[in-house]
Amino acid sequence: MRSLTRHGLLTAIAGGGAIGALVLGFALYGQRRAQAAASPVPAVATEEYGRRLITDTARLLGPDHEDPAMRYSGSRLACASCHLGNGADPGMLSLLESADLYPRYSGRDGGERDLFDRINGCMARSMNGRTMPRDSPELMAMVSYVESLGDRFKAMGTSVRKATDPAAFVRPERAVDFNAGERVYKGRCAICHGADGLGLPTSARPEDGYVFPPLWGPDSFNDGAGMARVLTAARFIKARMPLGEPTLTSDEAFDVAGYINARPRPHMENLEQDYPKRAEKPIDSPYGPYADPFPIEQHRFGPFKPIEDYYKAQKTASN
Ligand code: HEC
Numbered sequence: 001m002r003s004l005t006r007h008g009l010l011t012a013i014a015g016g017g018a019i020g021a022l023v024l025g026f027a028l029y030g031q032r033r034a035q036a037a038a039s040p041v042p043a044v045a046t047e048e049y050g051r052r053l054i055t056d057t058a059r060l061l062g063p064d065h066e067d068p069a070m071r072y073s074g075s076r077l078a079c080a081s082c083h084l085g086n087g088a089d090p091g092m093l094s095l096l097e098s099a100d101l102y103p104r105y106s107g108r109d110g111g112e113r114d115l116f117d118r119i120n121g122c123m124a125r126s127m128n129g130r131t132m133p134r135d136s137p138e139l140m141a142m143v144s145y146v147e148s149l150g151d152r153f154k155a156m157g158t159s160v161r162k163a164t165d166p167a168a169f170v171r172p173e174r175a176v177d178f179n180a181g182e183r184v185y186k187g188r189c190a191i192c193h194g195a196d197g198l199g200l201p202t203s204a205r206p207e208d209g210y211v212f213p214p215l216w217g218p219d220s221f222n223d224g225a226g227m228a229r230v231l232t233a234a235r236f237i238k239a240r241m242p243l244g245e246p247t248l249t250s251d252e253a254f255d256v257a258g259y260i261n262a263r264p265r266p267h268m269e270n271l272e273q274d275y276p277k278r279a280e281k282p283i284d285s286p287y288g289p290y291a292d293p294f295p296i297e298q299h300r301f302g303p304f305k306p307i308e309d310y311y312k313a314q315k316t317a318s319n
């Protein structure tokens with residue numbers, strides 16, 4: 001029912017521009033107020049608690065929580081700001097198939113990491129927060145929710161499993177064009193995320209989070225987050241944004257991703273310790289040190305082909 005309503009609203013946006021965005025805003029606002037009014041969630045590690053934590057992260061784990069011990073997130077984003085439909089939507093950044101992928105090797109951490117670690121990675125970076133203890137009801141509940149999504153996925157028919165994402169992002173072989181990015185932002189994004197990129201809060205109470213989350217500024221993801229990588233952001237934007245009407249070309253997605261990632265955001269400490277094997281660092285990692293001679297600007301905004309060719313040549317030489 002909820003998703004049907006939302007679908008209708010998104011169609012309204014596609015057709016109605018500003019009016020549609022307002023309508024969607026009010027509907028999301030209503031949804032979140034209803035959630036806020038619901039009875040308090042018992043902090044036991046159930047799937048349901050996990051789902052609530054992922055939707056209503058700002059209220060349950062955010063910086064305004066009355067209990068300082070519960071202030072894990074450093075922003076008022078929700079996990080669901082990026083993992084759409086609470087991670088239950090197939091396609092880009094879906095969590096439906098995640099449980100089976102872990103434990104696995106993480107180049108960023110230089111070792112094997114499980115689902116607990118992976119969630120904490122998003123907490124520390126995408127949410128600009130601090131890690132949750134492995135035996136906390138909160139982390140255990142999120143893990144059990146992600147595992148339940150896996151069971152749900154296996155029970156789905158193949159037609160439902162299929163993502164409805166548009167054609168995948170194809171990397172342009174040039175540097176980001178910031179002027180073009182600004183035009184895309186103003187024309188296609190500002191209506192929801194705001195001309196200042198700071199989003200639209202749900203209410204005057206910060207703990208209510210956002211109807212439209214910020215894309216930069218102090219309450220956004222930090223510079224160590226996956227979304228701070230221009231190619232990761234462009235893939236997500238190409239697949240999912242503008243919400244309900246993801247019709248950007250790869251060039252537009254690339255330019256607007258660069259435009260967003262050139263704006264200020266919180267800084268994460270000790271990033272130089274990521275990727276202990278430097279050659280494993282993704283080519284679009286926005287921070288050094290690098291195992292190649294290319295300047296940081298090129299890692300942040302391209303062009304990427306020369307960097308990729310450099311690593312290919314290194315490999316061939318060492319074979
Ligand atoms: C700002 C966007 C953003 C927010 C907010 C966010 N994430 Fe993520 N998340 C990502 C990106 C990007 C990836 C990694 C994709 C990649 O590695 O290329 C990711 C990966 C994950 C994965 C691993 C998925 C897989 O299949 O490997 C899990 C699990 C996860 N996030 C859970 C969470 C949880 C729980 C929260 C809230 C505490 C959260 N995320 C908040 C962007 C976000």
Ligand code: HEC
Pocket residue numbers: 013021024077080081082084085184185188189190191192193211212213214215221227233237241242243244248256257
């Ligand atoms: C119709 C309103 C709307 C438009 C237009 C829109 N977005 Fe979003 N965007 C959202 C919402 C809402 C979310 C959070 C997902 C949710 O709540 O379901 C989001 C999430 C995001 C996120 C991840 C969360 C974060 O805060 O970083 C990024 C990045 C993003 N949008 C980029 C863009 C870009 C770039 C454009 C323009 C090309 C755009 N959006 C246009 C509504 C919109």
